Amino acid sequence: MQNLLETEKNIPKLLDKYIHEEEERLVQLKKLSEEYSKKNEKSLENGMNDIVNPINAFLLIKRKIFDWKEIESKMNANKAGNLVSSITDDNYGVRYPTADDLSGAAIGLLRLQDTYRLDTKDLADGKIYTDQGNYTFSAKDCFEIARAAYNEHDFYHTVMWMEEAKRRLEDEGENPTADVEDILEYLAFALYKQNNLKHALKLTEELFKMNPSHPRAKGNVKWYEDLLEQEGIRRSEMRKNLPPVQNRRPDSVLGNTERTMYEALCRNEVPVSQKDISRLYCYYKRDRPFLIYAPIKVEIKRFNPLAVLFKDVISDDEVATIQELAKPKLARATVHDSATGKLVTATYRISKSAWLKAWEHEVVERVNKRIDLMTNLEMETAEELQIANYGIGGHYDPHFDHAKKEESKSFESLGTGNRIATVLFYMSQPSHGGGTVFTEAKSTILPTKNDALFWYNLFKQGDGNPDTRHAACPVLVGIKWVSNKWIHEKGNEFRRPCGLKSSDYERFVGDLGIGEEPRNAPNISPNLGKNVWETI
Numbered sequence: 001m002q003n004l005l006e007t008e009k010n011i012p013k014l015l016d017k018y019i020h021e022e023e024e025r026l027v028q029l030k031k032l033s034e035e036y037s038k039k040n041e042k043s044l045e046n047g048m049n050d051i052v053n054p055i056n057a058f059l060l061i062k063r064k065i066f067d068w069k070e071i072e073s074k075m076n077a078n079k080a081g082n083l084v085s086s087i088t089d090d091n092y093g094v095r096y097p098t099a100d101d102l103s104g105a106a107i108g109l110l111r112l113q114d115t116y117r118l119d120t121k122d123l124a125d126g127k128i129y130t131d132q133g134n135y136t137f138s139a140k141d142c143f144e145i146a147r148a149a150y151n152e153h154d155f156y157h158t159v160m161w162m163e164e165a166k167r168r169l170e171d172e173g174e175n176p177t178a179d180v181e182d183i184l185e186y187l188a189f190a191l192y193k194q195n196n197l198k199h200a201l202k203l204t205e206e207l208f209k210m211n212p213s214h215p216r217a218k219g220n221v222k223w224y225e226d227l228l229e230q231e232g233i234r235r236s237e238m239r240k241n242l243p244p245v246q247n248r249r250p251d252s253v254l255g256n257t258e259r260t261m262y263e264a265l266c267r268n269e270v271p272v273s274q275k276d277i278s279r280l281y282c283y284y285k286r287d288r289p290f291l292i293y294a295p296i297k298v299e300i301k302r303f304n305p306l307a308v309l310f311k312d313v314i315s316d317d318e319v320a321t322i323q324e325l326a327k328p329k330l331a332r333a334t335v336h337d338s339a340t341g342k343l344v345t346a347t348y349r350i351s352k353s354a355w356l357k358a359w360e361h362e363v364v365e366r367v368n369k370r371i372d373l374m375t376n377l378e379m380e381t382a383e384e385l386q387i388a389n390y391g392i393g394g395h396y397d398p399h400f401d402h403a404k405k406e407e408s409k410s411f412e413s414l415g416t417g418n419r420i421a422t423v424l425f426y427m428s429q430p431s432h433g434g435g436t437v438f439t440e441a442k443s444t445i446l447p448t449k450n451d452a453l454f455w456y457n458l459f460k461q462g463d464g465n466p467d468t469r470h471a472a473c474p475v476l477v478g479i480k481w482v483s484n485k486w487i488h489e490k491g492n493e494f495r496r497p498c499g500l501k502s503s504d505y506e507r508f509v510g511d512l513g514i515g516e517e518p519r520n521a522p523n524i525s526p527n528l529g530k531n532v533w534e535t536i
């Protein structure tokens with residue numbers, strides 16, 4: 001979207017240049033036309049003479065061919081094609097948006113509407129919670145959103161947005177932006193699909209009255225009447241006692257229970273008990289020689305499964321460098337197909353991502369080393385740093401980072417075992433939405449720039465921990481940048497020794513089961529003057 005905004009800026013300049021060139025071309029064309037008509041007059045005067053004399057005849061033919069050619073080529077020299085392609089082609093490294101992009105944006109908006117419970121009218125008025133944006137939707141905009149939903153067979157949103165389009169159209173009075181007949185036809189069909197037959201009939205009759213020669217209205221009235229009849233409704237009753245419109249949200253592929261929890265967590269509406277909160281604490285991680293004088297700040301966000309936030313572990317400059325390195329490589333994110341082990345795109349993960357290798361830049365190498373000091377885990381077998389960028393509506397539905405038992409193929413090619421733990425650096429702070437939520441552990445972590453979230457995906461005995469199921473909430477306002485580091489089992493045999501039971505778990509990062517919990521450890525003169533990125 002940022003790139004698109006840049007190219008938008010160039011359009012007026014290109015248009016001005018085009019208009020200037022066209023004006024010049026038309027002046028030349030006018031001159032040619034004048035010359036041509038002068039010659040023409042003369043040859044008409046000469047009349048038959050020009051044709052019977054072989055020299056004159058030759059010159060006439062020549063004139064017809066060459067003079068006209070010049071005019072023809074000037075007429076065809078319109079550079080509109082060049083201008084259009086310089087805007088729509090991949091000139092600035094930006095793909096020009098297509099109709100698919102528009103429907104993608106519409107579907108993204110609907111996802112936001114559901115997750116954050118936004119009212120259709122408010123959204124169309126440009127209002128998000130208390131933020132009043134600068135733009136509002138016309139009836140046509142609402143119609144296009146509804147149509148995108150319709151094309152996905154999502155009749156729930158079709159009804160909402162066609163109704164809004166209809167309302168807006170009434171307000172537009174003399175200057176309608178959409179066609180009322182189209183709205184009525186789509187709306188009637190969507191209402192029928194949502195089991196509101198009487199309403200569908202009513203609207204279709206309205207359409208028929210408006211335009212008796214509408215190609216489908218009459219037939220559809222009969223069709224809806226027949227359907228109502230099949231439901232045992234008498235003709236005299238079909239236009240009476242209209243019940244309120246019912247518009248049930250379709251079932252989710254996630255299952256409605258998980259989706260409800262996911263969305264409530266995204267809205268940060270799921271309370272954590274006071275008892276649980278009171279156990280949480282922060283500490284300085286000083287369990288490595290390097291960290292004695294430059295400890296890492298750790299905030300325990302949750303026990304069981306343990307989740308901690310490493311505070312201030314990446315600088316603004318490092319974030320900027322990583323973003324610049326990633327930008328040219330960003331591509332639509334893929335996921336592992338559990339059946340084939342191959343990478344595929346999926347609607348449940350909408351973001352752009354790129355991988356950065358340690359040798360590409362010393363910042364990447366430094367960050368990798370820092371993760372070792374943060375987690376006490378082996379970086380040699382970890383995946384490269386993955387950078388992800390979520391635009392508006394970008395999200396990742398609930399999932400596990402580790403492969404489940406039946407997905408044995410997922411990391412086979414890496415040969416480093418399963419994903420033992422995840423580090424998630426927050427490289428921006430969206431103003432609304434974009435949280436990381438755990439649907440089983442029922443916790444919400446809102447991104448805080450320069451911090452990194454960490455959790456173990458596997459129990460110490462090696463099985464995946466089902467309570468690590470998590471998701472990236474759709475971004476409502478702002479941009480979300482994160483970096484992922486997935487750490488694997490191999491090489492961690494001594495860094496994270498096996499436990500026997502799933503109840504064997506860490507109380508803090510790098511807990512080997514021996515020694516004091518840092519809760520009770522004295523905080524002796526840590527070098528508070530410096531942040532970790534200044535030392536490592």
Ligand SMILES: O=C(O)CCC(=O)C(=O)O
Binds near residue numbers: 435
């Ligand atoms: O961006 C987030 O908050 C979570 C991302 C995530 O879970 C993933 O990329 O696997």
Ligand SMILES: [Fe+2]
Binds near residue numbers: 400
């Ligand atoms: Fe994840």
